[in-house]
Amino acid sequence: MNKLNLPLAIIIGALLVSGAIFYTKKGPTDDSVNWPGSNNNIPKIQTPGQGQPQPQGNVENVLPVSSADHIQGSLQAKVKIIEFSDLECPFCKEFHQTLKEIMDVYEKQGQAAWIYRHFPIENLHSKAPKESQAAECASSLGGENKFWAYIDRLLEITPSNNGLSPLELPKIATYIGINENEFNSCLNSNKFASKVNADTTDAVNSGGRGTPYTIIIAKNGAKTPLSGAYPVEQMKIIIDEALR
Amino acid sequence: MVTLSQILKNKKFLLLSILLFFSFLFLIIWIPNFPVFKLIIFSQKISLFEKFRFLITSPNILVSNSGAASIALTILVLILTSLNITLLVYFIKRSKTLPGRNIGINVLGVFPGLLGVGCSSCGSLILSLLGLSGFAAILPFRGIEFSFVGIFLLIFSIHNLLKSIANVDSCKIS
Numbered sequence: 001m002n003k004l005n006l007p008l009a010i011i012i013g014a015l016l017v018s019g020a021i022f023y024t025k026k027g028p029t030d031d032s033v034n035w036p037g038s039n040n041n042i043p044k045i046q047t048p049g050q051g052q053p054q055p056q057g058n059v060e061n062v063l064p065v066s067s068a069d070h071i072q073g074s075l076q077a078k079v080k081i082i083e084f085s086d087l088e089c090p091f092c093k094e095f096h097q098t099l100k101e102i103m104d105v106y107e108k109q110g111q112a113a114w115i116y117r118h119f120p121i122e123n124l125h126s127k128a129p130k131e132s133q134a135a136e137c138a139s140s141l142g143g144e145n146k147f148w149a150y151i152d153r154l155l156e157i158t159p160s161n162n163g164l165s166p167l168e169l170p171k172i173a174t175y176i177g178i179n180e181n182e183f184n185s186c187l188n189s190n191k192f193a194s195k196v197n198a199d200t201t202d203a204v205n206s207g208g209r210g211t212p213y214t215i216i217i218a219k220n221g222a223k224t225p226l227s228g229a230y231p232v233e234q235m236k237i238i239i240d241e242a243l244r
Numbered sequence: 245m246v247t248l249s250q251i252l253k254n255k256k257f258l259l260l261s262i263l264l265f266f267s268f269l270f271l272i273i274w275i276p277n278f279p280v281f282k283l284i285i286f287s288q289k290i291s292l293f294e295k296f297r298f299l300i301t302s303p304n305i306l307v308s309n310s311g312a313a314s315i316a317l318t319i320l321v322l323i324l325t326s327l328n329i330t331l332l333v334y335f336i337k338r339s340k341t342l343p344g345r346n347i348g349i350n351v352l353g354v355f356p357g358l359l360g361v362g363c364s365s366c367g368s369l370i371l372s373l374l375g376l377s378g379f380a381a382i383l384p385f386r387g388i389e390f391s392f393v394g395i396f397l398l399i400f401s402i403h404n405l406l407k408s409i410a411n412v413d414s415c416k417i418s
């Protein structure tokens with residue numbers, strides 16, 4: 001019996017992994033998401049893990065911050081915090097609150113600016129790309145403030161892990177004061193799919209492997225990547241160092 | 245059979261277990277964030293106290309990035325890994341040899357467990373470092389399955405090591 005223990009352990013392990021692969025491949029996934037009036041013809045956003053070779057990301061490849069970005073704070077701030085986020089990621093939801101607290105402390109006197117870029121990980125959260133597009137629609141219809149109000153509200157109500165119903169997206173728009181018909185028209189047109197895709201590519205090219213992925217650009221221009229959600233106290237130490 | 249508690253009554257081995265646990269804990273937190281670690285620890289401008297505070301509070305990063313189940317699995321894997329290595333060291337010290345063909349299991353058990361460590365959302369930490377996060381993403385629990393395999397192998401390895409330790413001073417009658 002002892003001689004069989006090791007092969008048995010390997011077989012059990014292999015069965016677990018192959019059973020998991022079979023389970024995920026066998027039926028329709030949650031990818032077909034229906035929302036009112038949509039044609040569901042959404043371009044696929046390539047993210048790591050969709051059978052693509054892993055890119056060799058480097059933080060120096062991150063696209064420069066510009067006025068085209070969604071920014072809280074000044075473009076001339078000494079420290080820039082570029083956050084790549086997935087609106088269905090529970091840790092992004094938590095980190096969003098952390099960054100709000102950070103900005104309460106560092107935004108005054110132009111010490112720090114928070115730049116939001118999209119990084120929906122579609123193979124984990126199939127609804128996230130559309131939610132990113134929804135936030136862009138809010139921005140185009142209502143201005144920069146409505147962008148931030150939209151993601152604040154979405155992150156407030158989403159249960160995360162692909163739990164938010166697509167029917168909530170226009171409701172969030174109405175909640176923050178955007179015309180629902182105009183919003184639906186924008187969302188159904190998929191006009192911001194390429195922008196979300198471009199942000200995702202930027203995240204991957206700059207080394208992002210998961211969300212939240214943050215790049216701190218220090219006062220001297222040095223870039224430091226952060227993988228995952230950091231607690232407030234740790235972020236303060238990092239930003240204080242970046243300000244020196 | 246020698247029990248784990250008997251071995252851990254020896255303060256040296258208890259200390260080794262604890263040191264191994266915290267070493268692995270800090271490794272899994274800091275490997276994926278090495279640039280930040282470098283920025284803070286090697287900074288000329290941050291005080292030693294702040295650096296120490298940053299290090300000591302860094303397990304909060306694990307908490308921020310993992311659900312309760314994932315944290316529990318991680319802690320369990322780290323405890324079993326530390327015990328596994330401690331027992332291996334104890335065996336080698338006592339017998340002055342390696343545990344023969346079982347050494348493969350003893351070492352093998354560590355890796356699946358560590359493969360499964362990672363954040364619930366973004367998947368296995370080690371796999372993403374190896375550029376294989378896509379593989380973890382197709383699994384229903386994003387690589388956490390490896391933790392279960394690792395735990396099984398580690399328990400099996402600990403059991404085997406304890407048996408080997410008990411037999412180290414005797415030759416079995418065939």
